[in-house]
Amino acid sequence: MSSEWPLWEIFIRGQHGLNHRHVGSLHAPDAEMAVKHARDVYTRRNEGVSIWVVPSAAITASSPSEKGPLFEPSNSKVYRPPTFFDIPEEVGKM
Amino acid sequence: MYAQMVKSEATNEDPEKLAAFQARIDAGEKIEPKEWMPEGYRKTLIRQIGQHAHSEIVGQLPEGNWITRAPTLERMAILLAKVQDEAGHGLYLYCAAETLGVSRDELTEALLSGKMKYSSIFNYPTLNWADIGAVGWLVDGAAIMNQVPLQRTSFGPYSRAMIRICKEESFHQRQGYDIMMKMAQGTPEQKAMAQDALNRFWYPSLMMFGPSDKDSVHSAQSMAWKIKINTNDELRQKFVDQTVPQAEYLGLTIPDPELRWNEEKGGYDFSEPDWSEFFEVIKGNGPCNAERMEARQKAWDDGAWFREGLMAHARKRAAAKVAAE
Numbered sequence: 001m002s003s004e005w006p007l008w009e010i011f012i013r014g015q016h017g018l019n020h021r022h023v024g025s026l027h028a029p030d031a032e033m034a035v036k037h038a039r040d041v042y043t044r045r046n047e048g049v050s051i052w053v054v055p056s057a058a059i060t061a062s063s064p065s066e067k068g069p070l071f072e073p074s075n076s077k078v079y080r081p082p083t084f085f086d087i088p089e090e091v092g093k094m
Numbered sequence: 095m096y097a098q099m100v101k102s103e104a105t106n107e108d109p110e111k112l113a114a115f116q117a118r119i120d121a122g123e124k125i126e127p128k129e130w131m132p133e134g135y136r137k138t139l140i141r142q143i144g145q146h147a148h149s150e151i152v153g154q155l156p157e158g159n160w161i162t163r164a165p166t167l168e169r170m171a172i173l174l175a176k177v178q179d180e181a182g183h184g185l186y187l188y189c190a191a192e193t194l195g196v197s198r199d200e201l202t203e204a205l206l207s208g209k210m211k212y213s214s215i216f217n218y219p220t221l222n223w224a225d226i227g228a229v230g231w232l233v234d235g236a237a238i239m240n241q242v243p244l245q246r247t248s249f250g251p252y253s254r255a256m257i258r259i260c261k262e263e264s265f266h267q268r269q270g271y272d273i274m275m276k277m278a279q280g281t282p283e284q285k286a287m288a289q290d291a292l293n294r295f296w297y298p299s300l301m302m303f304g305p306s307d308k309d310s311v312h313s314a315q316s317m318a319w320k321i322k323i324n325t326n327d328e329l330r331q332k333f334v335d336q337t338v339p340q341a342e343y344l345g346l347t348i349p350d351p352e353l354r355w356n357e358e359k360g361g362y363d364f365s366e367p368d369w370s371e372f373f374e375v376i377k378g379n380g381p382c383n384a385e386r387m388e389a390r391q392k393a394w395d396d397g398a399w400f401r402e403g404l405m406a407h408a409r410k411r412a413a414a415k416v417a418a419e
Contacts, residue, residue: 003402004199025189030408041182064129
């Protein structure tokens with residue numbers, strides 16, 4: 001059996017109350033070690049206050065070749081951004 | 095540079111797909127791992143990113159050599175942090191290469207079998223503490239020259255790895271220059287050591303950029319794919335122009351009697367390194383090639399029980415967890 005450690009995706013929360021953000025990946029035998037390795041590989045300069053590790057194999061991704069049809073429903077709804085509507089100046093701030 | 099003489103692969107694919115791919119690159123779009131790409135693009139990138147990663151890892155050896163002999167505790171802590179960064183840079187790059195469908199073990203085995211290379215510069219020895227200054231100043235300085243433009247490379251994971259690396263690399267060069275300043279301002283013997291380190295590392299540093307583009311058949315395709323951003327000669331010129339005033343500040347002399355300012359081109363004229371030496375080092379005949387490969391092989395072999403042991407432990411714990419549920 002291969003002894004190559006599985007791959008983990010690493011997410012780090014920066015200092016400023018942000019979401020956890022994907023920063024890269026690394027190999028580790030288990031989740032606990034993945035957190036320790038992530039500390040050493042991705043936060044050597046105080047880049048984070050919290051780490052998530054997720055087995056890469058557990059991630060389901062949308063297919064790049066279906067990018068068009070997948071995001072089309074949002075593309076065609078031009079009325080979703082507020083700037084679609086003209087509000088008369090007299091109405092004031094809205 | 096850290097990736098020298100990377101052979102680009104020919105591609106035999108649907109011309110329409112190739113044209114659409116090239117148009118995306120020309121428009122400045124990033125190519126992501128799961129998207130269609132020409133086989134030549136994929137293979138060239140694996141070779142280049144892999145070689146770059148191997149260089150970061152092997153590059154720890156000449157500097158690691160001086161961690162326990164640093165002149166002060168502070169210098170030791172700084173050098174340790176620097177060498178640890180190099181390990182991190184290797185890991186960012188291996189992961190970027192792995193998104194192209196090659197495994198970490200395959201990359202390591204290709205290094206150990208000699209199928210994949212690392213930068214020629216790490217086959218030179220670090221004989222004394224001044225060499226650690228020269229390596230940080232010149233070798234990391236040359237690396238920065240190459241890596242800054244590579245942040246704009248077309249392959250997303252490579253570009254993101256380069257951005258992380260560049261953020262950390264400036265520390266490396268400055269710590270090296272700081273050592274050189276201290277030595278150059280020290281006793282006459284210390285200053286002579288700094289000059290000697292510069293003498294030995296100058297030409298090997300110029301070699302890091304690879305042979306002149308006139309002789310490089312692979313540059314054109316790699317530049318079209320934005321895997322390579324500048325020519326070897328452009329980067330070498332930039333490096334010389336930047337480094338000469340830094341040497342002058344130290345009161346040290348660049349070991350090149352032909353070095354002089356050329357007003358017309360707005361840069362220095364300088365002597366080419368001895369390219370026959372470069373090709374010998376690449377072939378495996380440099381002063382430290384055998385020692386470096388021995389050290390990597392030993393680390394791989396000695397670490398096997400540890401890698402396997404942790405994996406066995408993880409499997410056992412996972413099985414126990416399933417049984418308890």
